[in-house]
Amino acid sequence: MKHWSLKVKFGAYAASLVLIALGVAAVVMLPTFYFSQLRQVDRQLAADAEELFRDLENFRGAPVNPRKPLSARFIPVGLQDRLLVLKGPEGQLLYASPGMSADDLAGIHTGYANVSFEDKPYRIGIFDREPFFLKVGAPMGPARALQRSLLRGLALAMPITALLVFGGGFLLAKYAIRPVSALTASAERISINRLDEKLPMPVAQDEIARLTEVLNDAFQRLKQSYETATRFSADASHQLKTPIAVLRLGLEELRARETLPDGPKREVDMLLHQTRRLTNLINELLLLAQADAGRLVLEPEETDISPMIQAAIDDVETLTHDRGVTVETRVPRSLVVRVDQRRVRMALQVITENAVKYTPDGGRIRFDASIRNGLFRLDLANTGSPIREWDRDRIFERFHRGTDVGEEVQGHGLGLNIARTLLRAHQGDLQLIRSDADGTVFRLSIPIDGKETDPV
Incomplete structure (x- = not known):
């Protein structure tokens, strides 16, 4: 995430906040809605019980003896699809819905409760009005189906909403940081040779x-x-x-x-x-x-670099002849490149002296030169202790010397920086390709059609 752009982060943060808000709303809303449904069902059950009691008291032809079983014709039509258990003053069963017995719903004695009957959810209400004792239940399937529909709706709406908010946040951030992007682009154009440039002032004073x-x-x-x-x-x-x-x-x-x-x-x-x-x-x-200071002027001309490399090879062999160092070469007879001979010779001298200094007795130094895809390339490899990981990013800095370099190794930590500066003045480069147990490889590269360059 630390590599994301500010626009992506802004969109992601906005989408995350919306998802959290929707999640909190769902946690609060769904139980609230569920209990609201329960209260509504409870009120309906109370109204159904009141209707039944009223009919038993006032219905023409209603039974006079409250201890005798009731016929289904005394049950209001609205209650006939409900669970009903009606008992008399001594607990005798007066009426039960089809498929029910006196023992059904026996564990519930007061108030309201959720039960399961024949693997279906019901809400049961208990009502006691002398001389009758009534248990009436309404199915909760529709309420629970509505809860599931709400959950599915939320599950579908949350990612869509998050995606929309992310897109909106991304666009808003893009618009908001547009001045910063312009500022960054202007700052990137300021270099050592263009320190006189200034960043353009935005119109808004913010x-x-x-x-x-x-x-x-x-x-x-x-x-x-x-x-x-x-x-x-x-x-x-x-x-x-x-x-x-x-x-x-x-x-x-x-x-x-x-x-x-x-x-x-x-x-x-x-x-x-x-x-x-x-x-x-x-x-x-x-x-x-x-x-x-921008006063390094090159004088490029068509030059065959092969003799220059061969001279460097001769110097290496002379400096290491009594140390048992093997010098391997693969250098074509002709390598014509447009360069400033004096500057390139200096860069070549730096990396060859570097290889000689850090190659142990009995080691190996290899020169591999070629021209590929319009680029002259010289890979100079030497055996020896690898450059430590934390030194590799700083090896081209001025006055930096490796952690393991002792005082007996001469140098000031300027050579590689100078060589890279001279090569980059030719639109080329000096790179550390690798450094491991097999050895260290530096690559010198220059475009073969080096153009006239401004002072560097």
């Missing part, structure tokens, strides 16, 4: 208008913060490049001195290694800042 104002203010603050962060990242990267270059040059000159002892020379080598790492990090941050 809650939606207030929400639009709040969102526009939030987008404006986000735009200002984003521009500030982008400028800072770019400016800091530029400002750091010069002093690090000077530092690196000084270290290289110091390293070149023949008089430098071996101990200090090793320390200088370590410092040079760290300055190279710092230079790479600055270049990566500068690249991301350009992409964030």
